[in-house]
Amino acid sequence: MIYSVWNQAARLYDYYEDGTPDARANAPAPRHLGRVDTLGHTPDEAAWPLPFGARRTGSGPTAKGRVARRRGGAAPAALSGFEVPTPLVALAAIWALTFYVWRDRR
Numbered sequence: 658m659i660y661s662v663w664n665q666a667a668r669l670y671d672y673y674e675d676g677t678p679d680a681r682a683n684a685p686a687p688r689h690l691g692r693v694d695t696l697g698h699t700p701d702e703a704a705w706p707l708p709f710g711a712r713r714t715g716s717g718p719t720a721k722g723r724v725a726r727r728r729g730g731a732a733p734a735a736l737s738g739f740e741v742p743t744p745l746v747a748l749a750a751i752w753a754l755t756f757y758v759w760r761d762r763r
Contacts, residue, residue, distance in 0.1 A: 659714075659722030660707055670720050673711035 658677045661670040704726040 658708075660705070660711055660725040661720035661722060662704075662707060662725050662727055664716065667716065669716045669718055671713055672715045672717065672721055673707060673725070674714050675708040675711040677708075 658675055660673040660675070662673060664671045704724050706728050707725040709728075
């Protein structure tokens with residue numbers, strides 16, 4: 658399967674291949690979108706996550722295959738498969754701030 662990931666710096670699509678057969682006709686509904694309560698999703702939210710085994714095969718001006726996004730955004734390659742939900746990060750930040758203030762007052 659061919660995946661296209663938008664490369665903003667180069668203003669081109671980077672092409673990746675993962676070795677699985679092309680499944681355009683029987684693509685399942687994207688589970689990562691969930692229920693839409695707002696007007697829509699950003700391209701990064703709507704795009705398929707790039708499979709772990711995909712390797713870069715080139716780049717070009719148009720998308721080929723399935724449009725995807727890199728896992729983890731701008732995270733280093735070693736952490737590219739690690740995604741943390743935003744509410745969890747916010748909860749951890751609130752907990753850390755509360756602990757810091759509590760400890761400082763003692």
